Every structure is written in C-alpha cells, then in structure tokens.
Amino acid sequence: MTDEKRHAEEAASQHRPRAKRRTRQRSIIQRVLLEANRPLSPHDILQAAQATAPGLGIATVYRAIHTMITEGLLVAVEIPGEAPRYETAGKEHHHHFQCRTCDDIFDIQGCPPAIQQLAPKGFRLEGHQVVLYGVCPPCTGMPA
Amino acid sequence: MTDEKRHAEEAASQHRPRAKRRTRQRSIIQRVLLEANRPLSPHDILQAAQATAPGLGIATVYRAIHTMITEGLLVAVEIPGEAPRYETAGKEHHHHFQCRTCDDIFDIQGCPPAIQQLAPKGFRLEGHQVVLYGVCPPCTGMPA
C-alpha cells in the first residue's frame, strides 16, 4: 500500500484508534477474573491484580472493565445496595449468593421454577433476578 | 413534680431530646407513603409531598425517613443498581417488580417455593430477594 492510500484510509477512519494493545495489566486483570470464577468489584480486582502488578492503578482497572464489557468478555452483576461486581461473560443463566459476613458474591446454579407465575395480571414479565443471603462456607468456619 | 426533681431527671437523661413533635411535613410524608402503597424514592416522596407542602425540602424528607425507620414505620427496599426506595413497614413477606420503562417499583405477592434448594451445600441460607423486571400496566398502555 502506498503512503497516499494509507493516509486516505486513515482520514476516512475518523481518527479511530489503530488497534487495541495486549498489555501486561489487562492480561493480569483478565486472569484474575477468570480464576476467581465469581463476581468481583473493581476494588477486589485491584487487590488481587496488585499481587502480580504492584503499581497497578484503579483507573486502569475501570478502563479494562469497560474494554472487556465492550468486547463481550465481561458482564456486570448488580446486587441490591451494592456497587456493581463483574464476572466473565458466557455463563448460562444463574443467580447469586451474598455472604453477610464477608460480603462476597458467589454464583449459584438453578432457578426457581414457578417464577413466571409471580407477575400479577397486567404486568409483562421480561426478566428476573434472585439473590440469596446467608453465610458462605469459609465464613461458617468450614474449610474451603 | 417539683422543679428540682424535673431538673434532676433531665440531667440524668443526658440531653436526650424532650419529645418528637408531630409536624405538618412529617404527617404529609407519612400519608404519601401510605397512599402510594409501593416503594418510593426520597425524590418521589418529595415530589408527591410538595403537592400539599410546596416549600418542602429534600433534607426534611431524608430526616423523616430516618425517623420513621427508627420508629418502625418504614423499611428500605433495595433494588439492584438503584438508590433505595422506602415503603411502609409491616407488610408480609413479598418481593418486587421493576418497570423497565418508568423505573417504578411495585409489590408482588407470593414467593417461589423451591428457593431453599438453591443454596449449594456448605452455604447457610438466611434470606432471599426476588426482583422481577418487565413493563407495568400503565406503561403497556393499559388503563390503570
């Protein structure tokens, strides 16, 4: 490709960034989320990732989260009264358990069957969310 | 009671406020919540109450909410990703529906039966919350 052509294409692309770069920080953040296998808060991610990347900043965590959501690698998990957590995308339909002792969120499989019948007449039901509360195994004193 | 005795008791009470006063504003706020019969946000309450009390301030709404929660008249309703709503206390166990069009929250009666079985082994289940999402009757174009 000639320089002329390349410059023309760049002009047409409206200054779109050339390409996403695979950075050390982003790889570490992605690994943290994969290995946790449960929803993590930005602060959780920062803590865990700093074990491998000591100087990591919180802004980078937020940027990575946004990028990964855009790329379809991550989804937000909203829990009542809490800031959002994030978990890897692509899991099948499931719900969550929050430990009242450590506040951590865990995935639970299964879904209450008769949930369709709960919507009163006149309400169009499109989705639902179940959150269980209690104490997780580590916090009950059980071994992991 | 003599002045001496009264003063002694007051001193012993550690400057505890003498008594709650029944104010116009607080009565109006209470009535708004009773008549809504569904969870309202502080801003919702302000809007509705200002119809009767034009100069009402948001700080007063927050103060009234705290007072009423302390008195056991109100409970907080937490919805994922949303600021808390408040509804009158004393209702029996129930869950909530959020309209994706107007964002309003509605009470729904009933509770999925098999919810106990969802907690995996090792997790101590103490409570749960179900939120349904969809479109409420007014927003589907149905008459109230």
Added chain:
DNA sequence: CCTTTATTAAGAATAAATTCTCATTAGTCA
C-alpha cells in the same frame, strides 16, 4: 532498534445521593 501512539499511574475532578449547618419557624406544655 526505532518510531508511533495506545496505555498507564497518580492524582484531580465529577456525579449523585445523602448529610450537615444554621438561622428561622412552629409544635408543645405550663
């Protein structure tokens, strides 16, 4: 290796919800 420029770290800045401050108003009780 060198250039280009996306990405980062750090801290400042924002946004939204809630709380505080203080002068003024208004319940309550004698």
Added chain:
DNA sequence: TGACTAATGAGAATTTATTCTTAATAAAGG
C-alpha cells in the same frame, strides 16, 4: 399566651464510586 427547643428550608459540605487529565511508559510494526 409565652417560653422552650425540636424541626424546617436552603444551601454548603460530605461520601463513595467512577471518570478525566497529563506526563511518562511500553506495545506493535517496520
């Protein structure tokens, strides 16, 4: 009615989560 002081209104201040700014760093391609 009058005194006492809790409650209010208005705006400033705070809090917490998130986003922006900027100089410095480090991927990626040649």
